[in-house]
Amino acid sequence: MQSIRVDTPSAKYDVIAGSGLIPTLAPRIQRVTGRLPRRVFVLTAPAIWALWSNTFLQSFAEPPTTLFLAPGEKHKTMPSVERLLRQMVAAGGDRGSLLIAFGGGIVGDVGGFVAAIFMRGIRYVQVPTTFLAQVDSSVGGKTGVNLPEGKNLVGSFHHPLAVFADIDVLGTLPDRELRAGLMESVKAGIIRDRALVRFMEEQADEVLGRDQKALEKVIVASIRMKAGVVNRDERENGLRMILNLGHTVGHAIEQATRYKALLHGEAVGWGMIAALFLALRRGTITRGQAERLESLIHLYGPLPPLKLRAPKLVAATGADKKNVSGVRRFVLPIGIGDAGVVEDVTPSELESAVTYMLTHAREQRTK
């Protein structure tokens, strides 16, 4: 078990990663909050709760009030948020209440947002149950939901009191979800951690085989990278932007496929391949580095094929939330273990990169 400290101007808390956390949650939370409040809520997904409720409830003297969110991006909406808020009022929730978000990234984002705005903000704890949520979405205080116009267009910065990433839950995670989640670890390595890149190259069999030690190592390194970046730039004014490597094109792919065909990590995987192409063109990485990193991405694939057209994807990147006043921001790797943001990527440059990526994405189909 390891503890990683998040320390920003607005919040300080620990991310605990390891085995056996879920059956011992209540005392762990109490170590942070003192006595548990009168009303504790747990927001979860039906499938998670079916598998884990007995283990989860083990350490609670009084069972928390359960709130459910149906799976899928299509439920990550404002109407879902209002329904949950109303259920909390009806169940006697007040400003002292605590919410536990127990599920994947969507449960974490919605749960954090509900906690951020219920009676102008209550405390919450993240208990992420997917690899992706453990290494990425549960750390950093970003919460929110989608609008019909795009993903995560509404939200708040609201940090949890603590994050408990129990690797035991990963045993039941579908293989495709694990691989998609590992794309964020690949990203973590590329932008900030050469050693993680090497480890993921050398120990791919162990990691994909869910060897406890290997998984914990990748999770802890990924969280440590993200916490380090968030500690230095809580509100995404500068450095934090590099966490978006692969995300500009990745979001465009998700939008063009209506968030149905690909998992988030898979879209980011393709997006990183486009970013590597751009970085190579601009000389921020060498051909050898580009090939090595592209192989690493495919090692944790396969990424699903894409049937999209380049101009459509390029147009979709214009709506990215990272853009301010019409400037298109793009994260490019610098060697292995560093990255930077550029603002002068032209549409034609982007189109070449997307075309390169789509060519590979079509070859992928014939494998």
Place this chain on the structure above:
Amino acid sequence: MQSIRVDTPSAKYDVIAGSGLIPTLAPRIQRVTGRLPRRVFVLTAPAIWALWSNTFLQSFAEPPTTLFLAPGEKHKTMPSVERLLRQMVAAGGDRGSLLIAFGGGIVGDVGGFVAAIFMRGIRYVQVPTTFLAQVDSSVGGKTGVNLPEGKNLVGSFHHPLAVFADIDVLGTLPDRELRAGLMESVKAGIIRDRALVRFMEEQADEVLGRDQKALEKVIVASIRMKAGVVNRDERENGLRMILNLGHTVGHAIEQATRYKALLHGEAVGWGMIAALFLALRRGTITRGQAERLESLIHLYGPLPPLKLRAPKLVAATGADKKNVSGVRRFVLPIGIGDAGVVEDVTPSELESAVTYMLTHAREQRTK
């Protein structure tokens, strides 16, 4: 013109109160923001815009994108918020955009909340157009909307960049709204400012006759009181609670009458009468003080009659947002110019106070 500083751990900004602010808004905002962003939104109400759009637009080189909110608490909802957020995305809003909330308290609360959660928070400016919004809701960073279960149950703390309270708009304010708004100034005097109480007693004719100097004096004193309290307790953990004098019973009245029969200030006026009764019973004010303050409240009336039953009102106070873990919090005046929070008001004590208030509220009908 006067400037009052709000200075909290999370934000520092000025509240400017005086004449001639609306026709000179753009340069005033630029003094705070630097160059205006590419996309500026103004959220307003149709009736306000019909009267003031020409004056408002005078100083803008490019007219802001107008967003409308229909009047009334029934539009202060999550679905309204989602509609506005979607309109902002459609109009090309981004993280650098600025929103101006130009209207009464509802426009300010909704506008502030929309700004708080659009792309995880954008900057905004308050330009309150009612007396109540100028002295109360536009200062302090509280934003939010209602749920069907109750008022302001959802929201954020999100401070504006600046507040411009132009007293010229008060000329077109209906008399009843002015009188209701003045209840918050009466409250300000009771809890923190003896001199304001005396001024409002002695200059009632001037204030109600909308004499510019008298109005500005009351507005500035009220804002100064609120800013002083917010500066010392931004998140309502302690002192800020005293701003809720009259609000526990006031909210219960609003809820019992479904926010239709009374203006907020009127409900607070009745709520203060109940609080004075309780304070007298507990000896935190003398009979002479209670009578003096009750007269002051009626001087700025008339408060509308109430046809409610005491037990129903007492029950409704149980749902108050200020309550934590079942403890009913109540603000009581201490003499004139001070107040405190008590947590041990029994239901029967509260019922006597509410009964006293309702007796007066019935007499009121026969006047």
